[in-house]
Amino acid sequence: MxxxxxxxxxxxxxxxxxxxxxxxxxxxxxxxxxxxxxxxxxxxxxxxxxxxxxxxxxxxxxxxxxxxxxxxxxxxxxxxxxxxxxxxxxxxxxxxxxxxxxxxxxxxxxxxxxVRCNRTLAGRGADWLLGRAARPVNVQTHCNAGGLACVEWGTALGVVRALHERDALGRVYVDETRPLLQGSRLTAWELAQLGIAHTVVVDGAGPSVLARGLADAVVVGADRIAANGDVINKIGTYPLALAAARAGIPFLVAAPESTVDLATPSGAEVEIEVRDGAEIVHIGQTTIAPAGTETLNFAFDLTPADLVTAIVTEARVIHPAKGERP
Missing domain, CATH: 1.20.120.420 (translation initiation factor eif-2b, domain 1)
Structure with a gap:
């Protein structure tokens, strides 16, 4: 499909x-x-x-x-x-x-x-991870960067699929991804369709998954990659990058070359979308905060280049934390 x-x-x-x-x-x-x-x-x-x-x-x-x-x-x-x-x-x-x-x-x-470029980057990402982690690789991811976020294959989940096809994947830890739950609604659905073992965790538990050694790597997608290697992705990505650095495990970004924006010097120049606060204080039709509560609904955050172990595209692997730039 x-x-x-x-x-x-x-x-x-x-x-x-x-x-x-x-x-x-x-x-x-x-x-x-x-x-x-x-x-x-x-x-x-x-x-x-x-x-x-x-x-x-x-x-x-x-x-x-x-x-x-x-x-x-x-x-x-x-x-x-x-x-x-x-x-x-x-x-x-x-x-x-x-x-x-x-x-x-x-x-x-x-x-x-x-379709072609995401299959290629997925294979490159799997190769990169297998060169740095023992089999089977347990992966943590955030938001949804699978076939639903592309045409039919996926970026971050494309890497997961490539590992799965090589019998090199253990378990995938899926952040629920508040407020619209793209992790629990979409990523978990895709992984279930693929028959991949997965566990959904609340966003606040994501860093603890890494601190406890449950995942060997973080693999996420990107909505924009600046010329200096800063990564803009779904809100909640930055805390995972901090936790990965503390735990000493790879933080891998999988995205096509079209996501690399050389015209933008750094992530600081990127307009961060602020969405309707109703998304925060409601889940479906259920209200989860008092009426009139003020909200700040950032849709994305900035992960600085020095926290990004590698960026894998269909054409190359870049290592921002080592000073390499797109």
Whole structure:
């Protein structure tokens, strides 16, 4: 199953808000439909957002080239922190002088490349880990960086899958990932589908998993990697990096080259999305804080380069903690 693709002249995507209770597909026939799906996290995950940006650009220029500019601008800004969304839009639109069909062809190329590059980086990440940890490798991860965050394979969970295929994986410790529970809802669902042994822990217990020696490595994805090696990822990643450094275990970031943003000098220049505070004080329809409680709902955090043992992409391995830069 592909998370997102082009079918019969429009975009079809898994509605990630319905999981794990149901696998529901969305038919997105307008750019406005796509923007809504992105903002409410029905489509999420950096590589999937890159694909969505490219396919959305194709949809925009096909529907009305004269009005495409405003639609595309709104699409680029639908989620400001992840660089892949704007990257996908811009890449597809470079073919606009050749007409709408060329834009669509480029967008479809982005879809297929996502699958290939994530399989490649997954294998490279597994090789890197096996060179530093005994089998079987127990892994801790945060948020969701699996097939749901890409087209069909995964980045951080792609590495996990590659280890599993080599009979080199032990157990995966999954942070629940508050406030929207992408770990317990999505990552645990994917691991169950793959038959991989896993344990969900609350976010506050993540560092203790590492301190107790239960995991041999942390493997996460990224929403943006700055030119100095700083990593922007789901809120809660930074504490895991601190705990990994204290425990003396590798902190590995798995992300495609499209996530590397050389135009941004450091993570300090990245706009961190602040989402609706209602996500914090409600779980589903249940209120979990007094009415009127103030909130601060950062969607992402910054992990400094000196805490990142390695970044693995489809093309290379970078070691920011040793001073290597993308």
């Amino acid at each position: 592909r998370t997102i693709e082009w079918r019969d002249g429009h975009i079809v995507a898994v509605d990630q808000t319905a999981l794990p209770d149901a696998v529901r597909m969305l038919d997105l026939r307008t750019v406005e439909d796509l923007i809504d799906a992105i903002k409410r996290l029905a489509i999420r995950g950096a590589p999937a957002l890159g694909v969505a940006g490219a396919l959305g650009a194709a949809l925009a220029v096909r529907d009305d080239p004269d009005l495409a500019g405003d639609r595309v601008a709104a699409l680029r800004q639908a989620r400001p922190t992840a660089v892949n969304l704007a990257w996908g839009v811009d890449r597809a639109l470079r073919r606009l002088p050749d007409g709408p069909d060329a834009v669509l062809a480029e967008a479809l190329a982005v879809v297929e490349e996502d």
